[in-house]
Amino acid sequence: MARKDIVEHEPSYLMHQMPYSETSQIVRIFSQNYGRVDLIAKGSKRPKSKFRSFLQPFLPLQLSWSGKSQLKTLRQAEIHGQYLARIQGKHLLSAYYLNELILSFLRMEDPYQNLFALYASALHGFSESNPIEPILRQFEILMLAEIGYAINFETEALSQKPIEADLDYVFIAEQGFVSKRNHNSSPFVVKGQVIQAINQGNFSDQETLVCAKKILRWSIQYHLDGKELKSKKVFKAIERQDGSK
Amino acid sequence: MKKFSPILQDLIEAFKQLPGIGVKSAQRIVFYLLQGNTDKALFLAETIQNSLVSIQECKICRMYSEEELCEICKDTKRDQSLLCIVESPADLMALENTMQFNGRYFVLMGHLSPIDGIGPDELKINQLKELFDLNTINEVILATSPTVDGEATAAYIASVAGKFDIKATRIAYGVPFGGEIEYVDSNTLIQAMLNRNTIGKQ
Numbered sequence: 001m002a003r004k005d006i007v008e009h010e011p012s013y014l015m016h017q018m019p020y021s022e023t024s025q026i027v028r029i030f031s032q033n034y035g036r037v038d039l040i041a042k043g044s045k046r047p048k049s050k051f052r053s054f055l056q057p058f059l060p061l062q063l064s065w066s067g068k069s070q071l072k073t074l075r076q077a078e079i080h081g082q083y084l085a086r087i088q089g090k091h092l093l094s095a096y097y098l099n100e101l102i103l104s105f106l107r108m109e110d111p112y113q114n115l116f117a118l119y120a121s122a123l124h125g126f127s128e129s130n131p132i133e134p135i136l137r138q139f140e141i142l143m144l145a146e147i148g149y150a151i152n153f154e155t156e157a158l159s160q161k162p163i164e165a166d167l168d169y170v171f172i173a174e175q176g177f178v179s180k181r182n183h184n185s186s187p188f189v190v191k192g193q194v195i196q197a198i199n200q201g202n203f204s205d206q207e208t209l210v211c212a213k214k215i216l217r218w219s220i221q222y223h224l225d226g227k228e229l230k231s232k233k234v235f236k237a238i239e240r241q242d243g244s245k
Numbered sequence: 246m247k248k249f250s251p252i253l254q255d256l257i258e259a260f261k262q263l264p265g266i267g268v269k270s271a272q273r274i275v276f277y278l279l280q281g282n283t284d285k286a287l288f289l290a291e292t293i294q295n296s297l298v299s300i301q302e303c304k305i306c307r308m309y310s311e312e313e314l315c316e317i318c319k320d321t322k323r324d325q326s327l328l329c330i331v332e333s334p335a336d337l338m339a340l341e342n343t344m345q346f347n348g349r350y351f352v353l354m355g356h357l358s359p360i361d362g363i364g365p366d367e368l369k370i371n372q373l374k375e376l377f378d379l380n381t382i383n384e385v386i387l388a389t390s391p392t393v394d395g396e397a398t399a400a401y402i403a404s405v406a407g408k409f410d411i412k413a414t415r416i417a418y419g420v421p422f423g424g425e426i427e428y429v430d431s432n433t434l435i436q437a438m439l440n441r442n443t444i445g446k447q
Contacts, residue, residue, distance in 0.1 A: 053430045099360060
């Protein structure tokens with residue numbers, strides 16, 4: 001009980017940081033066993049701070065902190081494990097997007113160990129320039145499940161019957177997949193076999209990727225409740241710039 | 246705290262807003278200015294007033310300037326083919342004080358930060374593209390901070406420069422001059438090893 005408020009050498013990633021007073025920063029982290037935690041890094045903006053070069057996103061960190069209130073005090077920061085190749089370009093933007101999802105959806109100080117493991121492997125995938133879309137979709141699916149908004153890819157929402165490969169379905173964010181027969185008005189129809197492929201994490205087919213993207217965009221927008229993801233806005237601005245030269 | 250006059254209280258508050266100044270320092274400054282240093286106080290008040298009215302962004306590089314173009318952009322002796330990109334006016338001043346760089350600058354007034362919603366529009370990349378489009382620049386030196394955000398900014402601008410067939414270079418990072426390896430943090434050391442240079446003959 002006495003030392004309960006001290007956490008040592010916790011594998012973590014920094015999600016975001018913001019200045020706090022002249023010399024300190026608030027760092028928002030995602031840790032393996034404590035989930036989302038906010039820490040104050042005292043003096044981290046001083047030129048000689050021991051934290052300075054570690055407090056960066058996408059680095060595998062090992063952090064120690066203490067404190068009982070919501071804002072803990074960072075005690076120690078180290079690099080932990082293999083240094084990843086630098087993430088670049090669209091992969092880097094995608095990594096920022098994952099951070100913003102984590103900041104927007106995870107409850108504070110609740111462990112999400114599976115999601116943490118998937119985040120680490122997603123960063124690894126990004127650093128190796130693996131295809132972006134499947135990585136994002138897998139992360140979004142698991143994240144929604146872990147925060148209690150799982151999309152049911154196995155059964156039809158009204159009848160609870162298993163999804164059938166050769167039937168057509170309609171996706172409704174707050175319900176799930178509804179047989180097309182019960183829903184004629186929706187313009188977005190998903191084939192049963194596509195839903196099955198997403199459920200198996202098999203994104204090799206282009207149609208599966210396109211449908212999965214739509215489904216997850218709708219779900220995430222629905223759960224964001226009107227809030228806009230800033231990283232998406234920046235992503236779009238960059239794409240617009242790219243198009244115009 | 247009603248023991249002070251409200252104007253005095255306001256003045257202390259005004260100084261307290263400045264970076265690095267707390268209540269104590271604010272009081273010291275206020276009492277210093279009021280105790281027989283009214284000329285300095287007036288000078289301060291007037292300069293602040295003047296600068297707010299006349300200082301704007303240079304039309305070319307976005308550095309603070311009283312005129313449409315800043316002193317550096319107006320200077321015809323400076324190398325028009327070199328453009329150094331920095332995040333802030335303070336960075337520009339630090340580089341300028343080294344007296345080693347004779348090209349021109351572009352100040353982003355920030356860096357790419359997707360989670361804060363800071364993207365190409367906020368950094369006025371369109372204005373930078375207009376410079377690129379003049380066909381006078383041969384090399385863009387990316388002097389953004391050696392942080393993940395600074396790297397992302399540099400990589401993005403390099404990709405924009407690439408479309409104009411302009412060479413982009415990145416300032417080096419590594420062990421600080423006069424530093425000792427033993428005391429350099431491991432992250433910087435990794436970068437220093439990855440970005441090592443050849444010395445002597447090959």
